[in-house]
Amino acid sequence: MKQYLIGFDIGTLSSKSVLTDLDGNIISKFQSEHAIEVKHAGWQEESMEMWWDEFKAAIQQFLSIEEVTAESITAIGVTGLIPAMCPVTENGSVVRNAMLHTDVRAEEELLEINEKLPVQITHGHMLPKILWVKKHELENYQKISKVMVPHGFIAYKLTGKETIDYDAASMIGGVFDEESLSWKPEVIESFGLNPEILPELNPANGVIGSVSAACAAETGLSEKTKVITGVGDTFASMLGGGAYNAKHFMIYLGTSGTSMYAEGSPKEYVACPHYGDGKAHFAGRIFSFGESILHLRNNLRYDNWDDLNCHLDEIEPGTEGLWYFPHYKLQTDASFFGPDAEFMMGYRGCHTQFHWYHAMLEGIAYNARYNIVNFSMPIEQINIFGGGANSKEICQMFADIIGRDLHYNPKSSTALGVAFLAGYGSGAIKVYKELTDTWFGDSTVIKPNHERMKKYERLYEKYEELRAQIMKLDSTTKEV
Numbered sequence: 001m002k003q004y005l006i007g008f009d010i011g012t013l014s015s016k017s018v019l020t021d022l023d024g025n026i027i028s029k030f031q032s033e034h035a036i037e038v039k040h041a042g043w044q045e046e047s048m049e050m051w052w053d054e055f056k057a058a059i060q061q062f063l064s065i066e067e068v069t070a071e072s073i074t075a076i077g078v079t080g081l082i083p084a085m086c087p088v089t090e091n092g093s094v095v096r097n098a099m100l101h102t103d104v105r106a107e108e109e110l111l112e113i114n115e116k117l118p119v120q121i122t123h124g125h126m127l128p129k130i131l132w133v134k135k136h137e138l139e140n141y142q143k144i145s146k147v148m149v150p151h152g153f154i155a156y157k158l159t160g161k162e163t164i165d166y167d168a169a170s171m172i173g174g175v176f177d178e179e180s181l182s183w184k185p186e187v188i189e190s191f192g193l194n195p196e197i198l199p200e201l202n203p204a205n206g207v208i209g210s211v212s213a214a215c216a217a218e219t220g221l222s223e224k225t226k227v228i229t230g231v232g233d234t235f236a237s238m239l240g241g242g243a244y245n246a247k248h249f250m251i252y253l254g255t256s257g258t259s260m261y262a263e264g265s266p267k268e269y270v271a272c273p274h275y276g277d278g279k280a281h282f283a284g285r286i287f288s289f290g291e292s293i294l295h296l297r298n299n300l301r302y303d304n305w306d307d308l309n310c311h312l313d314e315i316e317p318g319t320e321g322l323w324y325f326p327h328y329k330l331q332t333d334a335s336f337f338g339p340d341a342e343f344m345m346g347y348r349g350c351h352t353q354f355h356w357y358h359a360m361l362e363g364i365a366y367n368a369r370y371n372i373v374n375f376s377m378p379i380e381q382i383n384i385f386g387g388g389a390n391s392k393e394i395c396q397m398f399a400d401i402i403g404r405d406l407h408y409n410p411k412s413s414t415a416l417g418v419a420f421l422a423g424y425g426s427g428a429i430k431v432y433k434e435l436t437d438t439w440f441g442d443s444t445v446i447k448p449n450h451e452r453m454k455k456y457e458r459l460y461e462k463y464e465e466l467r468a469q470i471m472k473l474d475s476t477t478k479e480v
Contacts, residue, residue, distance in 0.1 A: 002067070003074045003428055007240075007419025008058060009233060010051050010080030010150045012036065012100070012255050013290075017058035018415045019068065022428055024439030026411050028065060030058035037097060042104045045097035048086050051150060052157055059219045070222040075207075076158065077228045077422030079236035079414055080150040083126040083171035087133070088153070090145040092160075096137065098150065099129045101171075106132035116190060117174040125173030131191060146199055151230035151418075158227045159209040164199040165229045166273045172198070178273050203271035204231035205425030228425040233414050234258065235274045238266055240385070240417025241409050241443075245436050247380035249283065251368050251398065251406075253388030257289035257326070258282075259371040261379070267432035270424070284371030288326040289364055290387055292342060296360060300353050305391060311354040312361070312393040317400070317455040319355050321346040323463070324363030325470055343470065361394060365401040366463045372402060384446075385412035392446075400452040401460070409443040 004027065008017040017030040032054040037045045055078075062068055087095040099105075106128035113127055114120050121127065126147065134141045148156060149168045156162055169176040175187050175198070185195040202208060206229050211221045242250030243262040250260040261281045269279045302308055323345040344359065372379065384406045388394050399406045420439060423429035 001069075001072055004062075004068060004072050005419045005423045005428065006058075006062065006073060006076045007236075007413075007415040007417065007422065008055055008076070008078045008154065009236065009413070009415040009418065010054075010078070010154070011233070011414075012081055012102075015051060015054040015058075016413065016415045017055070017062075018413060018419055019062040019065075019073075020416065020419050022074075022423060022434075024411070024416070024420065024435075026416070027068070028062055030061050032057060036100065040105070044100040044103040046084070046100060048094045048098050048150075048153055051080075051154065055154055055157075056219055059221060063220050070216075070220055071224060073222065073225050074428045075226040075228065075422035075426035076211075076221075077236075077418035077420075077425070078151040078154045078230040079233050079418040080154075080230075082149045082151075082168045082232035083124075084150050085126050085129045085133075086148040086150060086153040087140070087144045088146055088148065088156070089143050092156065095143045096133070096140050098153075099133075101126075103129065109135065113173065113191070117187075119174055121173040125171055127173030127175065127191070130193065130197070134192070144197060147197055148199055149232070151232070152199060155208060155227055155230055158211055158215050158221075160212045160214075161208045162199040163202045163208050163229050165202060165204040165231050167204065167232050167235055167275075169198075169201055170273065171232070176201075178276075181272075202229040204229050204235065204274075205270050205421050207426055226422075226426040228422050230418060231274075231421065234260065235266070235280070236417040236421065237385075237414045238262060238280060238417065239420050239435065240414045241412025241440060242383055242385060242417075243280065244383075244440060245381070247378055249372065249375070249379045249382045251382065251384045251389075253289050253364075253384065253386035253394070255290040257287045257364055257368065259284050259368060259375075261375065261377060263377060265432070270421070270432075281377070283375045284367075287364065287367050288342065292326055292364075293357070293360055293388075296357060300356075308354065308357045309391045309393045312358055312397065315355060315358045317362075317452050318459050319359040319362060320350055321348065322351055322355050322359040323466060324356075324359040325467065326360075326364055326367060345466070361397055362401065363463075365398045366460060366467075368398060369402045369460060370464070370467070372404075381407055383407045383409075383412070383443075385409070395446050396449065399446045399448045401456045403448055403453050403457065405448070406446045407443045408446055409440055412440075 014033040019028040084098045084100045086098045101124045104123040109128040109131040146162045152164050188195045207226045211225045216223045246265045248262045252258040261283050264278045325343040327342050
């Protein structure tokens, strides 16, 4: 009987899933778009029940394929945005919506935490959100048995096991010891919290169990299907085509633009914390990508990307003097420009809506190049993927601006990365080399256009000057 793997990715704006065989061939894809709930400024929530319904819809689609049976699905891996706070009761009922990592309401709680902890944390961590619920939603807080992350919640629904991987644990905020791979109960208790509120720690590729009888009855899955702990979307994106081998550099073009580097092969740190010396590194600041160009597309009233992408090649490098600078993640209101300002400079009467789009992509590609230029470790291969990389015009522009070959595989995805992790962790895939040689052995190379690359070399010098001036302004105290 042929064996299959499932990878499920909970994203900010959609959930995506893939069904693959053990050679990484994609049998079926699933996607369901969803929206962030914003009840008040600074609040960002999503429904955990919605994620579970989307997961079940993916399973229904995959099991409708004639050659796919429940027993043929060997293992399941889940990834997603972290560290959104997902609170559940003792019997597993959802207490309230998940509070996303981008939710910034817990300002007072963050100040309190940073007065106590030796290492400063940010709104991107979970601890401020737990304390906010304790202070402002006491009735909800008293119902909480465990706080999970999104992929941990789906794994719990599948198996009944309350778990969290080491990467996600490090994002709770000062309560996880990476040396001993254990919680710090004294720190947790110092904030008036019960250490039992946090799930059991496990490696990302560890099998936590098989599909429970109750879940099998609800979804149609087999009780023999194994489920791994899962991991946050960054490491899954590395395995899914981003930086799956030593000295690989990843440019991920999703809702945000992320740059990652694998100093050593990910196979060496699959089962332990993923970031640090000899492991994976973030390269430069995370910047806006998909959310910005989608905002522009919606304002221009275009229904699809092809209507914009088809005009990219008609516009010369430099966009006739139009410059764009995206906003960076984790900025605050104390920033001169605020937390999410973007800039278009040099707009003139000759510019059309297609120039705006072209300039936005150029500005984002300049940022990607900046991250590479200012990265100190040797880069042997640059891989580009994410929704933006599905456009050959966008990939070509990035290659021209960066001035290096870019490796691209159309099947690359975060969901594919966690599907491989499920196969590797469950033992269905015996050696890590299958990922590099078989799963991504057919990647293509996008080479820079020599003439456009030379023009972008000169334009990049100007970009650096403008960027330095904007950053200088941004360091100025914002006037009230």
